Amino acid sequence: MTNTFKEDVRKGLEQPQKTLPSKYFYDKKGDALFVEIMNLPEYYLTRCELEIFKNKTNALIKALQLKTNTHFELIELGAGDGLKTKHLLKALKDQHFNFEYIPIDISANALQLLQQDLNKTLPDIAVTPKQGDYFEVLASLKHNNNPKVILFLGSNIGNMEDAIAQQFIYNLGANLQKNDMLLLGVDLIKPEEIVLPAYNDSKGITAQFNLNILERINNELEANFNLDYFEHLPKYDAVKGIAESYILSTKAQTVTIKAMNATFDFDEGEKIHTEISRKYNDKLIHNVIANTDFTIEDKILDSKAYFADYILKRH
Secondary structure: OHHHHHHHHHHHHOOOOOEOOHHHHOOHHHHHHHHHHHOOOOOHHHHHHHHHHHHOHHHHHHHOOOOOOOOEEEEEEOOOOOOOHHHHHHHHHHOOOOEEEEEEEOOHHHHHHHHHHHHHHOOOOEEOOEEOOHHHHHHHHHHHOOOEEEEEOOOHHHHOOHHHHHHHHHHHHHOOOOOOEEEEEEEEOOOHHHHHHHHOOOOOHHHHHHHHHHHHHHHHHOEOOOHHHEEEEEEEEOOOOEEEEEEEEOOOEEEEEHHHOEEEEEOOOOEEEEEEEEOEOHHHHHHHHOOOOEEEEEEEEOOOOOEEEEEEEEO
């Protein structure tokens, strides 16, 4: 991981528009901060999708076209703490479905905590955590012929540029068989006064989360970022439906990263792009799946119609 992290940081900071990959938000501290973010009053995304999983569980099960007499694999990409999924797992168990739950995550810490929790709360469920790259894990499962249901929740697809999201869904389909299902959770386009506070909460937790990537570089790559001279900068374009996060340099400064024997200069006001969070509507989802083998089978909304879980089927 360290070599990949180092090369990704080098590549990002050498760009004219400096960038750092959002996947590196998540270490032990980042995981804990994101759990805090999910509980913030401004962060509606988790609450809205959680409402769907709590109150419309049977609608999800019906839309996913599951059968009690057929064993299937329930595979979650980026499982995190499994907050929402546990409601679905419990309903599947109570209704005597025959399945194995396979959470995939880049964070070994998150997977360990999730398995410990499920062992206590839902001990009868078969759980097989897999740490690593989504597609490497899916490729290893591709040829076992078990029907598969993929969960990709939390509008994580929105962290990708549109062309990358299209390729991602295509690659997912390439690792699945005919009639496999994908539950794709997406945040819907809404006005700025609803969206922007979700990325700029009053307690500053999101700012800590964004800046944690610099702390990781300090700790793991022997850098000397002074976090007092960088700040969190969120933006949202309500017309395009795109939220973005940046780290802003508040002064002209030079940072040394010993592990790569390199220095990087920052101008006052210079930004490091860390995250995109695309919001969707039906037209955009159709564009994302246009060149794939998926079709939309159903769409389930929360009570405010802020968030949607699209049910897609591989043909």
